[in-house]
Amino acid sequence: MQLKLITQNVFRLLKGLTDPRxxxxxxxxxxxAFGVFSLGWSVQLQNYLLIITTCLTxxxxxxxxxxxxxxxxxSALITSLGxxxxxxxxxPAYFILAGLLAIGSKFVLRFRNKHIFNPANFGVVAPILLTxxxxxxxxxxxxxxxLLFFFGGAGLMILFRISRLETGLTFLITYAILWFSRDVIYxxxxxxxxxxxxxxxxxxxxxxxxxxxxxxxxNNKKVRIIWSACIAILxxxxxxxxxxxxxxxxxxxxxxxxxxxxxxxxxxxxxQWSVPENTSNSISENLKTxxx
Amino acid sequence: xxxxxxxxxxxxxxxxxxxSAFCGFYVAKAGSELFNNRSQVVFVRDGNRSVITMSNDYxxxxxxxxxxxxxxTVLSREEIRIAKQGLxxxxxxxxxxxxxxxxxxxxxxxxxxxEVAATMEGSNRKFRSTKTLERDKEDYQVTVEAxxxxxxxxxLILSAKESDGLKRWLxxxxxxxxxxxxxxxxxxxxxxxxxxxxxxxxxxxxxxxFQNLRPLQISFESDRFMLPIRLxxxxxxxxxxxxxxxxxxxxxxxxxxxxxVQIPSNRDIPTFIKGGKFEQFYVDLFDKAYRDAGKNxxxxxxxxxxxxxxxxxxxxxxxxxxxIVSDLLDAGVWxxxxxxxxxxxxxxxxxxxxxxxxxxxxxxxQTSDKERFQGRxxxxxxxxxxxxxxxxxxxxxxxxxxxxxxxxxxxxxTDWNVxxxxxxxxxxxxxxxEKLEMDKSDSPGKTGKGAAPGMLLLLGGIFLFLFLNxxxxxxxxxxxxx
Numbered sequence: 001m002q003l004k005l006i007t008q009n010v011f012r013l014l015k016g017l018t019d020p021r022x023x024x025x026x027x028x029x030x031x032x033a034f035g036v037f038s039l040g041w042s043v044q045l046q047n048y049l050l051i052i053t054t055c056l057t058x059x060x061x062x063x064x065x066x067x068x069x070x071x072x073x074x075s076a077l078i079t080s081l082g083x084x085x086x087x088x089x090x091x092p093a094y095f096i097l098a099g100l101l102a103i104g105s106k107f108v109l110r111f112r113n114k115h116i117f118n119p120a121n122f123g124v125v126a127p128i129l130l131t132x133x134x135x136x137x138x139x140x141x142x143x144x145x146x147l148l149f150f151f152g153g154a155g156l157m158i159l160f161r162i163s164r165l166e167t168g169l170t171f172l173i174t175y176a177i178l179w180f181s182r183d184v185i186y187x188x189x190x191x192x193x194x195x196x197x198x199x200x201x202x203x204x205x206x207x208x209x210x211x212x213x214x215x216x217x218x219n220n221k222k223v224r225i226i227w228s229a230c231i232a233i234l235x236x237x238x239x240x241x242x243x244x245x246x247x248x249x250x251x252x253x254x255x256x257x258x259x260x261x262x263x264x265x266x267x268x269x270x271x272q273w274s275v276p277e278n279t280s281n282s283i284s285e286n287l288k289t290x291x292x
Numbered sequence: 293x294x295x296x297x298x299x300x301x302x303x304x305x306x307x308x309x310x311x312s313a314f315c316g317f318y319v320a321k322a323g324s325e326l327f328n329n330r331s332q333v334v335f336v337r338d339g340n341r342s343v344i345t346m347s348n349d350y351x352x353x354x355x356x357x358x359x360x361x362x363x364x365t366v367l368s369r370e371e372i373r374i375a376k377q378g379l380x381x382x383x384x385x386x387x388x389x390x391x392x393x394x395x396x397x398x399x400x401x402x403x404x405x406x407e408v409a410a411t412m413e414g415s416n417r418k419f420r421s422t423k424t425l426e427r428d429k430e431d432y433q434v435t436v437e438a439x440x441x442x443x444x445x446x447x448l449i450l451s452a453k454e455s456d457g458l459k460r461w462l463x464x465x466x467x468x469x470x471x472x473x474x475x476x477x478x479x480x481x482x483x484x485x486x487x488x489x490x491x492x493x494x495x496x497x498x499x500x501x502f503q504n505l506r507p508l509q510i511s512f513e514s515d516r517f518m519l520p521i522r523l524x525x526x527x528x529x530x531x532x533x534x535x536x537x538x539x540x541x542x543x544x545x546x547x548x549x550x551x552x553v554q555i556p557s558n559r560d561i562p563t564f565i566k567g568g569k570f571e572q573f574y575v576d577l578f579d580k581a582y583r584d585a586g587k588n589x590x591x592x593x594x595x596x597x598x599x600x601x602x603x604x605x606x607x608x609x610x611x612x613x614x615x616i617v618s619d620l621l622d623a624g625v626w627x628x629x630x631x632x633x634x635x636x637x638x639x640x641x642x643x644x645x646x647x648x649x650x651x652x653x654x655x656x657x658q659t660s661d662k663e664r665f666q667g668r669x670x671x672x673x674x675x676x677x678x679x680x681x682x683x684x685x686x687x688x689x690x691x692x693x694x695x696x697x698x699x700x701x702x703x704x705x706t707d708w709n710v711x712x713x714x715x716x717x718x719x720x721x722x723x724x725x726e727k728l729e730m731d732k733s734d735s736p737g738k739t740g741k742g743a744a745p746g747m748l749l750l751l752g753g754i755f756l757f758l759f760l761n762x763x764x765x766x767x768x769x770x771x772x773x774x
Contacts, residue, residue: 016766022758029754036747040553040585045746052750074761077754090543090661135543135659142551142588187479188455192651200549243516243655245548275765 018274020161021074027154028081028209034150035085041140047095048084054099055080062107071275075119075215076103082120085205086249089127089134098123098134111260114270118216118252125253138245141201148199155208162271164212166221167228172198172207174232182240206248214271218262227262231255330533332380333519334507336624337658338541343511343624344519347380354492354505358467362485362523364514366437366449374443375507376622383537383623385612387594387640389555389667391570392609393563396691398675399683432457432464437486444497445508448489452481462489476522485520509624517548517656525647535593536641539625540658544595544665545639548657550650551589555581555642555667556705562698562713563671563720573669576706578642588649594640595665601633607666637662674720692717 017023032048035041059076062068079102087098102123106115109122127134141147159165176198183189183197197203211217211228218224231251238247336343346361433453440447452458455478462469467489480487490508497505524532538545546552556577565573581591598606598615606614620628620636628634643654674691678684695717699710715721 012769013766015769016762019765022762025754025758029751033747033751037744039551042554045750048750070764071761073757077757081754088659088661090663132542133660135657135661137546137548137552137659138657139547139550139552139590142586143549144586144588183479187482188475189479190651196549196651241515243518245655245657275768 019071019074020158021078021273023154023158023161024078024209025074025081027158028078028085030154031151031205032081032084035140039141047089047092050092050095051083051087051099052077052080054096055083055103058100058103062103066107069275071273075273079103079119079123082209083123086120086124086136086202087127087134088137091133094127094131094134097131098127101126101130112263114260114263115215116260117256118210118213120213121210121216121249121252121256125249136202136246136249138200138202141205143196143199143201145195145199147201147204151201151204151208155204155212159208159212162212162214164214164217164224167217167224168207168212170225171211171228171232172204174229175203175207175236178233178236182236202246203248206252211248211252216256216259218259218266219268219270220262220266221268223262223266223268227255227259330535331524332384332535332537334375334379334383334537334539334623335519335545335656336539336626337517337545337656338627340513340515341511341626342514342517343509343626345375345379345507345509345623347507354497355494357492357505359490360462360467360523361488361490361510362480362520363449363488363510363512364485364516365512366451366486367488367510367512368438369440369442371511372440372442372447373509374445375509375624377502377504377506379507379619379622382612382615382619383638383640384535386607386610386614387537387596387638387666388611389574389593389669390609390611391565391669391671393671393673395673396675396687398677398679399687400678400681401675432461434458434461441493441496442508443506444492444494444500444502446491446493450487450489452477452487454478455481458487473523476525480520480523511624517658519654519656521643521645521650521654522652525645525650531644531646533642533644536643537623538639538641538656539598539620539623540637540639541627541635542662543637543659544592544661544663545637545641545656545658546592547590547641547643547654549652549655550643551585552641553581553585553589553591554665555591555593557665557667558670559701559705560670560672560694560698561702561705562695562716563673564713564716565669565671565702570669573702573706574667576708578644580705580707582644586649587644587646590654591642592639592665593642593667594638595661595663596638597635597662597664598638599633599635600628608668695720 055076056073059073063070063072080099083095083098083102087095089095089098102119105117105122105126106119109116124134124136128136155168156165159168176194179197180191180194183193184191211231218227231248234251234255235248238244238251244250332347334343334345336345346359434457435451437449437451438447439449450458450461452461455474458477458481459469459474488510492505519534519536521534561573578591582589585591596606596614597604598620600617600620615623615638617628625636628636643650645654672694675687679688699713699716702708703710
């Protein structure tokens with residue numbers, strides 16, 4: 001009897017965690033902690049705070065004026081954590097700019113009820129194009145198989161929950177096959193060369209946490225698979241001929257405007273964050289029900 | 293006393309130009325010559341153009357000297373030149389890790405300012421022998437694209453169809469090719485790389501009267517901001533140290549395919565680390581940092597704006613004179629002249645690579661980061677004289693605590709057994725009790741990171757956010773069920 005009560009309560013408590021964004025926030029902040037404490041990144045605490053505050057403020061304004069659900073703050077926090085992990089600049093103003101552009105892009109650059117760019121990707125790439133004074137550090141995680149377990153484990157769990165497993169894996173596997181063919185089969189390097197490339201933290205983070213953002217990739221599953229394979233092929237091409245190690249971020253940025261077109265041609269259901277039913281109502285509706 | 297201490301602390305965190313703001317300073321350096329098996333490279337890069345200067349501090353018989361470097365294009369004669377002998381010394385002295393000494397002011401006496409500055413010259417250069425060259429050619433599917441005589445060097449530029457032919461060609465022409473080299477040559481050949489082969493013309497060298505080989509400089513256009521370290525690894529099983537001085541237009545350079553880490557800097561260390569001990573200190577510090585970073589990181593030792601008309605200080609304190617326009621021109625910085633307002637940013641990277649931990653060639657990117665960085669270690673000398681006044685007694689107490697911290701810092705930075713320095717806390721001496729074993733309580737921990745509490749607060753905030761959201765979701769569920 002008591003056991004039943006306990007399991008019932010545990011089940012009820014777990015039900016509060018249906019939103020996969022909880023885990024995304026948890027993982028991304030633990031990656032940030034790993035970078036700062038274990039990899040000895042030069043800590044830019046005030047800059048992290050600037051990014052997070054800017055992102056949350058812009059999102060809060062949007063919630064207020066555009067009548068959006070309150071839980072969308074979670075998405076903004078995910079974006080800001082992504083920016084903390086990727087975005088580098090010297091002056092504090094650039095961190096505010098990145099936050100503004102990232103969240104702002106969600107509300108300005110839209111097509112058919114879907115934002116075009118991955119907000120974190122836009123927040124990292126756009127300031128480089130606009131100011132030229134910010135940068136990306138593709139080598140900041142180093143390369144070690146440990147990262148594959150660390151990022152991969154966390155990533156697989158999220159991808160499984162948001163059913164975007166195929167996107168991340170297609171990208172990674174395509175990329176791996178291409179590099180293995182070039183480095184090991186064609187050039188005759190040892191396999192460790194390919195392994196070194198594939199266990200690069202930035203690449204893994206990209207494949208498990210950025211290219212898989214359900215809001216900015218094609219809705220149709222088959223199209224998604226082809227699309228992420230294309231991103232992998234283009235990234236491989238740019239890295240192997242132009243030696244731009246951060247190519248994946250640029251390709252995703254440039255490819256984003258094609259996604260609405262793909263959605264138009266191959267329609268499918270848009271992704272919805274699974275939140276407890278009542279929360280998906282907007283604040284005003286909540287207020288109305290409460291007032292009534 | 294308090295005031296003095298605050299002033300010297302401030303000078304640690306803010307870059308105050310050399311002035312009487314703090315109580316005297318002394319400068320020593322740990323140059324790159326401390327590290328065995330090391331090589332030095334100056335890498336000037338802007339757009340697609342690279343100028344690479346290689347230091348040939350080879351100590352053996354020069355007739356035995358030869359070097360093979362993969363290059364992306366067939367270089368023309370104008371793209372090969374000899375740089376001034378002193379270039380590397382100048383850059384090394386300017387950017388090497390530095391020791392700064394402060395002298396505490398006696399709280400019981402009126403304040404007197406001291407200013408002492410000196411540098412120490414290094415010695416003993418060591419360089420691993422590379423390959424050896426003689427003459428002749430046959431059909432090995434190897435094309436001699438060009439031959440040049442540049443100063444004391446005879447230079448060949450080879451292109452090859454397959455590694456076996458190239459290896460035979462090199463061996464038959466008297467180069468001692470390491471056994472492992474063949475499989476490393478292959479990928480470079482297939483990547484369309486040419487081979488820049490250098491040997492020394494001893495006759496010319498005798499005629500010119502040079503004792504040492506001068507640095508050789510090559511320039512070329514290439515998309516690759518890269519140093520081909522893999523070929524050098526065929527030589528040895530162990531590790532090799534390389535110092536890369538980069539000169540770029542926009543900002544700091546870092547590796548794009550390995551982790552780039554700042555060397556621990558601005559740490560207070562005990563006052564007995566003087567003279568030759570500072571050099572040993574830095575060697576051990578680097579070794580520990582290298583191990584802590586998983587043996588596969590690249591270390592930033594120095595980063596500074598060295599633009600000719602840059603208004604601020606060019607080092608703080610300076611161990612050697614900062615590079616001037618003629619040095620930059622000699623290094624191959626082509627975008628400056630005496631009058632122009634051109635930007636030049638200097639980065640010193642130190643990499644210790646091994647075959648196992650560095651499977652790929654070393655790629656770089658230029659960032660827009662202009663923040664200054666230097667490897668800087670601070671020594672605070674105790675006040676001397678009568679310290680019997682009240683302030684003085686308090687000072688002595690603080691001094692003992694401070695010395696305790698310095699010892700811990702030393703252990704954390706270098707893994708030295710600091711428990712042996714039994715007298716340091718009391719009299720500041722470096723006397724060692726050899727009988728004592730390592731005290732576990734003094735065993736090095738993680739070197740302190742000032743921002744840790746803030747970072748934990750940030751994470752705490754995120755967890756609070758998650759928790760509040762979670763509670764809200766639970767309530768929503770409860771409401772929904774109702």
